[in-house]
Each structure stands twice: as C-alpha cells, then as structure tokens.
Amino acid sequence: MSEHTAEPTPSHDDTAPAVTAVPPAASAATPASAPSSQRQRASQLAQALRQELHKALIGQQAVVEDVLTALLAGGHVLIEGVPGLGKTLLVRALARCFNGEFARIQFTPDLMPSDVTGHAVYDQASEQFKLRKGPVFTHLLLADEINRAPAKTQAALLEVMQERQVTLEGRPLAVPQPFMVLATQNPIEQEGTYPLPEAELDRFMLKLRMDYPAAEEELNLVRQVTRSAKADMLEVNPLRSLLQPRDLLALQKIASDLPLDEQVLDYAVRLARSTRSWPGLALGAGPRASIALVRGGRARALLRGGDFVIPDDIKGCALAVLRHRVRLAPELDIEGLSVDQVLSQLLDQVAAPRL
Amino acid sequence: MRLTDATVVIRPRSQWEAMDLGIRLARRHAGLLMASWAIITLPLLGLLSALLWSYPSIAVLIFWLLKPAYERLPLYILSQALFGHTPSLSASLRALPGLLKPQLLASLTWRRLSMTRSFDLPVLQLEGLAGQARSQRLVVLGQKGTAGATWLTLVGVHVEMALLFGLFALLYLMLPMQVEIDWSWESLINPDSHQWLWLEHLSNLLYGLLLVIWGPVYAACGFTLYLNRRSELEAWDIELVLRRLRQRVTGSAYALLLLAGLLLSQWPAPALADDMPVQCQPEQLAADHPDAPRLQLQHLDSDSARYAIAGLLAEPPFEHTEQVTRWRLGDPQELDEERIKAWAERLKALFDWWERSSGLALVVESLLWGLCLGLLVWLAWRYRQWLQAFGSRLRLPRRSPAEVPPSQLFGLEVSPQSLPQDIPGAVLALWTEQPRAALSLLYRALLSHLLHERQLPLKASHTEGEVLALVQRQQHEPLSQFCQQLTTHWLQLAYGHRLPPADSCQALCAQWRQLFTTEPRP
Known part of the structure; x- marks a missing residue:
C-alpha cells in the first residue's frame, strides 16, 4: 500500500471542503471557500447542457458527451461521419444553448485562407484600408468538410486553433473566448479531397466517429423531424439558452481546476507513451495527446458530476484523443484492421493506475 | 510496248500518288470505260433479276461474285490507251470473249476474296502468266505493292456503301410530297407484304449503277499501282532518260566517233613490253606449243580432274564453313557402364559407413533438432511484443485468466x-x-x-x-x-x-x- 496520502484530512464529513487532501501537483490552490458547491453547480449546468443537446440531437449520446468534453476542456473537435447524421445540427444546437456566436465555413477546393481569417479592403470613401474580419471571429466555428480545401486553406486554421488569435496585416487579433472549432469530414468520398496534415490533426483535441443512430432512436428522430415545420431537419429554436459565453469560460476554469491524482496523471501519460512503442502502430502520439487526455479526463469528471478525476475518465476519452494522432502499421492496414481496433487492444493491455 | 509512247509521265511514285494517277486515267477515258462496263453488267443484272425474281438477295450475290470478270475489260482498254491506241467501244467489246478465257474460274472462286485483286489482275491478263510463274511474279511485285492494293480494296468497300446510301437518300428526296408525306416504313419492312421485293430489286439496280462508276476506277487504280511497281523494278524512268539521250545525240555521235578514231591512231604504241624483254626463244616456243611432247605426255584423266575440281570447290571461295556452338541434351549412351558401377560402389560405401557410424548420425540429428528449436525460441523472443499484442488474432492457445488469476x-x-x-x-x-x-x-x-x-x-x-x-x-x-x-x-x-x-x-x-x-x- 503506498503512503500517498500522508496528510490527514480535517474532517470526515463528505460535504466539507477536502482541498487539503489534494496533492500539490494536481491543481493550483483554489480558494478554500465553497469550491465544492461551485463545482456542483458547474456539474449541474454541464448536465443540463447535455440534456438540452439531447433534445436537439436524438441518439448519438457518445458524440454529445465527447463534444461537451471538448467544450469544457477548451479543445477542438473533428467529427467524421457520413452526411445526414446531424453534425451541423449539433453545432447549431450547441451555439444556441450557450448563447454564443456561430459561424460556418463550407470548405471547397477554391476557398482561400483570407476567406477564413479575413483581409484588408480599400475603402474609397475614407481612402484607407479597413480590416474585414473573416468568419473565424466567432465562438463556435463549424468547418464543414474541412478536407475539401487544399492544405494552404487548412493551414489558415492552425494559428487560431492553437493560439486563439489571427494575425491580419501583421496585427495579432484575438478571437472571442470561448473559441471552439468543430470540423467535419466525410470518410467515404476520397475523390478530390486533401487529407489533413499531421500538424493540423494534432491540434484537434478529439476526433469523433459519428455512426448511424440505433433503430429505436431513428424511429424517434423521424417522428420528430417530420412533425417539425422545416423541411428535413430538427429545429433548434425551442432550445433554452442556458448560459452565456462568460459562464462557459468559468466552467472551463472549474474543469481545469479539478483535482487530479498523480497516479491518474501517470496513467494518462503512460497511455500516450505506449502508443509510441506499440508494435501495431507506425507513428505514436505526441505530448499533445497526454495533455488532451488529462484535460479530457477533467472535463469528463465534471460532466460526470465528480469532484475529482478517476482513471475511467481518462480511459473514456482515450480512443477519441488517440485515434487521429497515431498511424497504423502498414501490415495491419493491409490486414484490414482499423485504428480503433488496435487502440482498444492497447487500452486492454496498459495497466490501470497502481496504488 | 514502247515506253516512249506512254501517255502518262513515267516516274517513281508513292502508292497513293499511283492510285491518284489511276483515278485521273479513269477520268480521261471515263466515257468509254463506263459505257463498256454498263453494256456488260446492266443486262447481266437484268437477266439475273429476271431469273431469280423471288430471290433478289441471291441475284445480287451472284452479280457481286462476278465482279472480277467485269474488271478485265477496263484493264484491257486502259492498257491499250496507255500507249495511245485507245480502242473503240465495239473493238473492246469484241475483245471481251478472248479476255475472259484465262483462269476465269480461279478468279471467280478462290481468288475472289483476295484483297489485292486489282493489283494481281495485270499479271494474269497483261503478262499472261499462270501457275508457278504467276505466283513467283506476284511475290516479287507484292513486296511493295500489296499494302496499297489492300487499302484500295478497303476504301472501295466504303465508297460503294457510301454511294449506295447516297443513292437511296437521293431517291427518297426525289419523291414528291403529294405522293407520300409520311412513308410507312413498317409496311416496307414487313416481310409479308410484297412491297419488300421491289425495294430489294431497286437496291440491286442501284448497286449495279454505282458499280458503273466505281468499278472502272477500281480497275484503273490497280493498274496504275502495277505500273508504278514495274517502273520501280525495271527502272523505266532511267530507261526513258537514256532513250531520250540517245535520240538527242544520235546525229552527232558518228562524227565524234570518227574524230576519236583519228586522234587515237596517233597514240604511241604501248611500251609494256619494255620492262621485261621477252625473247622469243625457239625452244620455249616449241615447249609451249600444244603439240609439244610435254603437253602430250601428261595423263590427266577425268577422275583426277574431278578430284582436283572437288578439292578446289572445298576451299574457301566455294565452301563456307562455320562453327556453331550450342547446348543440347547429353547423349545417354555416353555414360558407360564402368562409370555407373563406380558411382554405385561409392554410394554403397557411403551408406555402409553411415550405417556403421550411427552414433555420429545421432549427434548430427540432435544438433539439427536443437538448432530448429533454438530458432523457434529465438523467433518467439524476437517477436514477443508482436505476439503479445496480436497473439489472440493468431488463435494461439491462450491461458484463460480464470485458470491462473493474476496475483x-x-x-x-x-x-x-x-x-x-x-x-x-x-x-x-x-x-x-x-x-x-x-x-x-x-x-x-x-x-x-x-x-x-x-x-x-x-x-x-x-x-x-x-x-x-x-x-x-x-x-x-x-x-x-x-x-x-x-x-x-x-x-x-x-x-x-x-x-x-x-x-x-x-x-x-x-x-x-x-x-x-x-x-x-x-
């Protein structure tokens, strides 16, 4: 038995703050007053957000869960799925729920970087150049079919995804906070597409696979859609807007302050590191994967309503975090194995935290 | 045949140019050619149609099969006209029976489908060759003429089709509107209606008419291809130049020859004998004389002469010996019994020794097995990670966790x-x-x-x-x-x-x- 928690806790009461038990490495010292109640409210908000989203997007529980994870962890999401599964609907519903701005860019082969970030235009009346901000200045950015645009346009997103700013005419301009990119791509049509470069892929915190809904859910979905006034999609108008962008920033802050045990941190790092030496993988995940695992774990813990991160939180988002950061060994690729299969084997072999 | 009388310029041409010349030739004598063709073929077509009224397809088939026979007359006319003796219509018609005689059956049967028909006809008709001689001649001529003749036939087939469709279209356009506004094609195509028959006879007639135009052209083109090939082979153009040269210089040549003779008579006698003065000694003269005893006493009989000739023929200018080296299967007889026996004995000795030293065999065997096992162990160790990860996919026997639970x-x-x-x-x-x-x-x-x-x-x-x-x-x-x-x-x-x-x-x-x-x- 390891002697990890030598510090005694002042009280055995569950409701009392347990901050002193948090190891110093896990989180910064939070104000001792009522972080727990704050956390509880945050959890309730997050769960209410999930409830609202489920109203809009029927089925797809896992996807909603993962998108909320990325939202709380401040990461970006790449969604892969065949058309018509409600990717755009999900983003619109999300923007509506937290009262944020929403912009959509349809990526096409002739889209230019300036169409994404913005550019300077000459104003004849005032006889000077005026900066015209692109659609990237928003809270939620839907990059639809991101792999239809060539690499130079895809690269226009690199800066804004990592630094949350856009450099226009030499001036760095910050994008509104919170900022989140949801990109979609279609897994079947590969004709005339440009695969995302590794640097771009690595900036997405999660890559989600959207699959067809289950039979019962689809029945429910069709019933609701056909009842709606719009032609063939669910409406997002009836959704309540639960929180303001400001509140979402607070939620992100609370999530990042959730206590994390050293062992759990070690588990996350071991998971990411094991991909580098795994025989079935030609290319392993980088340090961004470890970071994303930990952030994802914290966000999931908040969504779960927990006060701390447990190994299940890490393991739950490991597949989505690692999926796009590894490359399958050619022999397994030829055998017809998918990345997900190999990664689940890996998750099955890496030992859970030891105490 | 006098080349100087030829009405065309004789020079080497490409095959296409030669065909072009054929068309020009046919155009110059178009009236005669077409009239003679029409006089022969159209009555024949009428006769065939009358005989086979209920079977128009067979009639036109027979008419088509007889095509080589019609082509002989245009060739005769053209060959005469080439050297300026254009025959009259009646003269050429009178010549027809004589033209048809040679090898008509062959032309109409097994040579009918030959693609170089137009090119081969002059060999038969103008050179009068048959059998072996004909085929040899064709081989010589065909070395360069076949391609053009084949293309000519192919083009001809297409020209015939185009003309046939064109004539049909023309006929249809000529129909007055009042007669038939909407042609009922179905009734035409309907095999039960009797209208079908006259339409077929009409198409036969159109075919006959178009052959009047195309047949002579085809024969003329084949003829010019043949002419071109021959002028190439026999250098007719050079011959013509030389002939012209002779005509030009014949007058002055005699004077020149006389002058040259006069000049040459002043020439000093050859001094070749100066270097080696030969003295005509009476003894030597006597010895070299055919009646000399030395020559008469030689006994060269035919055998020794033949032998000498054979010896000469076996030497390099007449005999070409070449040494070729190549691989071939060994001769089974070469392995003599002795060697086989020796091999067998050696093998037997080896086996005996092997049997006697069974301990050594055991050692070698165990070594080999050890090596084998070692290799397997090394392979398992080398790929242990891979096996760990994918052993389940290879369906290797696995210890189930229930049997040996982790501690x-x-x-x-x-x-x-x-x-x-x-x-x-x-x-x-x-x-x-x-x-x-x-x-x-x-x-x-x-x-x-x-x-x-x-x-x-x-x-x-x-x-x-x-x-x-x-x-x-x-x-x-x-x-x-x-x-x-x-x-x-x-x-x-x-x-x-x-x-x-x-x-x-x-x-x-x-x-x-x-x-x-x-x-x-x-």
Whole structure:
C-alpha cells in the first residue's frame, strides 16, 4: 500500500471542503471557500447542457458527451461521419444553448485562407484600408468538410486553433473566448479531397466517429423531424439558452481546476507513451495527446458530476484523443484492421493506475 | 510496248500518288470505260433479276461474285490507251470473249476474296502468266505493292456503301410530297407484304449503277499501282532518260566517233613490253606449243580432274564453313557402364559407413533438432511484443485468466494467501490508525473474492469502474450494491483523497460478514 496520502484530512464529513487532501501537483490552490458547491453547480449546468443537446440531437449520446468534453476542456473537435447524421445540427444546437456566436465555413477546393481569417479592403470613401474580419471571429466555428480545401486553406486554421488569435496585416487579433472549432469530414468520398496534415490533426483535441443512430432512436428522430415545420431537419429554436459565453469560460476554469491524482496523471501519460512503442502502430502520439487526455479526463469528471478525476475518465476519452494522432502499421492496414481496433487492444493491455 | 509512247509521265511514285494517277486515267477515258462496263453488267443484272425474281438477295450475290470478270475489260482498254491506241467501244467489246478465257474460274472462286485483286489482275491478263510463274511474279511485285492494293480494296468497300446510301437518300428526296408525306416504313419492312421485293430489286439496280462508276476506277487504280511497281523494278524512268539521250545525240555521235578514231591512231604504241624483254626463244616456243611432247605426255584423266575440281570447290571461295556452338541434351549412351558401377560402389560405401557410424548420425540429428528449436525460441523472443499484442488474432492457445488469476491488480496483492483470515476484523482494527490501509485491504479482499470465488476475468488494464460494471453484469444484487458502495468510497479515498465517513466502515464490514462468511474460503 503506498503512503500517498500522508496528510490527514480535517474532517470526515463528505460535504466539507477536502482541498487539503489534494496533492500539490494536481491543481493550483483554489480558494478554500465553497469550491465544492461551485463545482456542483458547474456539474449541474454541464448536465443540463447535455440534456438540452439531447433534445436537439436524438441518439448519438457518445458524440454529445465527447463534444461537451471538448467544450469544457477548451479543445477542438473533428467529427467524421457520413452526411445526414446531424453534425451541423449539433453545432447549431450547441451555439444556441450557450448563447454564443456561430459561424460556418463550407470548405471547397477554391476557398482561400483570407476567406477564413479575413483581409484588408480599400475603402474609397475614407481612402484607407479597413480590416474585414473573416468568419473565424466567432465562438463556435463549424468547418464543414474541412478536407475539401487544399492544405494552404487548412493551414489558415492552425494559428487560431492553437493560439486563439489571427494575425491580419501583421496585427495579432484575438478571437472571442470561448473559441471552439468543430470540423467535419466525410470518410467515404476520397475523390478530390486533401487529407489533413499531421500538424493540423494534432491540434484537434478529439476526433469523433459519428455512426448511424440505433433503430429505436431513428424511429424517434423521424417522428420528430417530420412533425417539425422545416423541411428535413430538427429545429433548434425551442432550445433554452442556458448560459452565456462568460459562464462557459468559468466552467472551463472549474474543469481545469479539478483535482487530479498523480497516479491518474501517470496513467494518462503512460497511455500516450505506449502508443509510441506499440508494435501495431507506425507513428505514436505526441505530448499533445497526454495533455488532451488529462484535460479530457477533467472535463469528463465534471460532466460526470465528480469532484475529482478517476482513471475511467481518462480511459473514456482515450480512443477519441488517440485515434487521429497515431498511424497504423502498414501490415495491419493491409490486414484490414482499423485504428480503433488496435487502440482498444492497447487500452486492454496498459495497466490501470497502481496504488 | 514502247515506253516512249506512254501517255502518262513515267516516274517513281508513292502508292497513293499511283492510285491518284489511276483515278485521273479513269477520268480521261471515263466515257468509254463506263459505257463498256454498263453494256456488260446492266443486262447481266437484268437477266439475273429476271431469273431469280423471288430471290433478289441471291441475284445480287451472284452479280457481286462476278465482279472480277467485269474488271478485265477496263484493264484491257486502259492498257491499250496507255500507249495511245485507245480502242473503240465495239473493238473492246469484241475483245471481251478472248479476255475472259484465262483462269476465269480461279478468279471467280478462290481468288475472289483476295484483297489485292486489282493489283494481281495485270499479271494474269497483261503478262499472261499462270501457275508457278504467276505466283513467283506476284511475290516479287507484292513486296511493295500489296499494302496499297489492300487499302484500295478497303476504301472501295466504303465508297460503294457510301454511294449506295447516297443513292437511296437521293431517291427518297426525289419523291414528291403529294405522293407520300409520311412513308410507312413498317409496311416496307414487313416481310409479308410484297412491297419488300421491289425495294430489294431497286437496291440491286442501284448497286449495279454505282458499280458503273466505281468499278472502272477500281480497275484503273490497280493498274496504275502495277505500273508504278514495274517502273520501280525495271527502272523505266532511267530507261526513258537514256532513250531520250540517245535520240538527242544520235546525229552527232558518228562524227565524234570518227574524230576519236583519228586522234587515237596517233597514240604511241604501248611500251609494256619494255620492262621485261621477252625473247622469243625457239625452244620455249616449241615447249609451249600444244603439240609439244610435254603437253602430250601428261595423263590427266577425268577422275583426277574431278578430284582436283572437288578439292578446289572445298576451299574457301566455294565452301563456307562455320562453327556453331550450342547446348543440347547429353547423349545417354555416353555414360558407360564402368562409370555407373563406380558411382554405385561409392554410394554403397557411403551408406555402409553411415550405417556403421550411427552414433555420429545421432549427434548430427540432435544438433539439427536443437538448432530448429533454438530458432523457434529465438523467433518467439524476437517477436514477443508482436505476439503479445496480436497473439489472440493468431488463435494461439491462450491461458484463460480464470485458470491462473493474476496475483496483483492495480498494484495490490490479491492472492488469497496474502490476505488475513478475518478480513472485517483486520479492517476494523486498522481503521482507527490507518483508514486508507483499512479500506485498501477491504477493496483488495473484494477483488480477490471476485477473482477466485466468482471467477471474474479481471485484468490489470481494468479500471475500478470497469470492475464494477463486470460485477453488475453478474446480476447478484447484494454483491453489486456492496461493490458500488465500496468502490465509491475507495475512489474517493484513492483519487479524491477524502476519507469516507467513520460509520461507513462498520457498515461495510457488517455487509462483508453478511455476504461472505457463509461461503467458506479455500
């Protein structure tokens, strides 16, 4: 038995703050007053957000869960799925729920970087150049079919995804906070597409696979859609807007302050590191994967309503975090194995935290 | 045939140019050619149609088969006209029976489908060759003329079709509108209606008419191709130049020759004999004379002469010897019995020795097996990671976790031996001092129980949540409730660093007793 928690806790009461038990490495010292109640409210908000989203997007529980994870962890999401599964609907519903701005860019082969970030235009009346901000200045950015645009346009997103700013005419301009990119791509049509470069892929915190809904859910979905006034999609108008962008920033802050045990941190790092030496993988995940695992774990813990991160939180988002950061060994690729299969084997072999 | 009388310029041409010349030639004599063609073919077509009125297709087939026969007349006319003796219509018609005679059957049967028909006809008709001579001549001529003639035939087929369709279209356009506004094609195509028959005869007639135009052109083109080939082979153009040269210089040549003779008569006598003065000695003259005894006494009979000739013929200018080296199968007779016997004896000796030294064989065998096993072990070691990861996919026999459960889970010792006999007692004793150790012990005991009693396939990679899910799948309500409580407390303590409430320990221990004391521990 390891002697990890030598510090005694002042009280055995569950409701009392347990901050002193948090190891110093896990989180910064939070104000001792009522972080727990704050956390509880945050959890309730997050769960209410999930409830609202489920109203809009029927089925797809896992996807909603993962998108909320990325939202709380401040990461970006790449969604892969065949058309018509409600990717755009999900983003619109999300923007509506937290009262944020929403912009959509349809990526096409002739889209230019300036169409994404913005550019300077000459104003004849005032006889000077005026900066015209692109659609990237928003809270939620839907990059639809991101792999239809060539690499130079895809690269226009690199800066804004990592630094949350856009450099226009030499001036760095910050994008509104919170900022989140949801990109979609279609897994079947590969004709005339440009695969995302590794640097771009690595900036997405999660890559989600959207699959067809289950039979019962689809029945429910069709019933609701056909009842709606719009032609063939669910409406997002009836959704309540639960929180303001400001509140979402607070939620992100609370999530990042959730206590994390050293062992759990070690588990996350071991998971990411094991991909580098795994025989079935030609290319392993980088340090961004470890970071994303930990952030994802914290966000999931908040969504779960927990006060701390447990190994299940890490393991739950490991597949989505690692999926796009590894490359399958050619022999397994030829055998017809998918990345997900190999990664689940890996998750099955890496030992859970030891105490 | 006098080349100087030719009405065309004779020079080497390309094959296409030669065909062009044929068309020009046919155009110059178009009237005669077409009239003679029409006089022969159209009555014949009429006759055939009358005879085979109910079978128009057969009539036109026969008419088509007879095409080589018609082509002989245009060739005759053209060959005469080439040298300026254009025959009159009646003269050429009179010549027809004579033209048809040679090899008509062959032309109409097995040579009918030859693609170079137009090119071959002049050999038969103008050179009068047959059999072996004809085929040899054709081989010589055909070395360069065949391609053009074949293309000519192919083009001809297409020209005929185009003309046929064109004539049909023309006929249709000529129909007055009042007669037929909407042609009822169905009734035409309907085989039961009798209108079908006259339409076929009409098309036969159109075919006959178009052949009047195209047939002579085809024959003329073949003829010019032949002419071109011959002028190439026999250098007619050079011959013509020389002839012209002779005509030009004939007048002055005699004077020139006379002058040259006069000049040459002044030439000094050759002084060749000066270098080696030959004295005509009477003895030598006598010896070289055919009647000399030396020559008469020689006995050269025909045998020795033949022998000498054979010897000469065997030498280089007449005999060409070449040495060629190549691989071939060995001669089975070469292996003589002796060598086979020697080999057999050696082999037998080897086997005998091998039998005698069986100990050595054993050593070698064991060495080989050892090497084999070593190789396998090395391979397994070399690819151990790969096997670990994908062994399950290769369907290798695996130890199931239930058989040999791991002794450690989550870094905790979970084998039954490592646990105290009275778990709740030990937990309660530890609780006041080390609550974490106490709870850890309880959780360990639970895992150990799940592994060994419940045979749950737990692995090192399972998280606490997954263990809980596995337990809940067992559908044992009290156990899963207990697990739920214990796991919650354990997670709170291990990862949240929060102690469970004090009374929870008593409750858990009580539940433990209730659940597990009835079951004896092994």
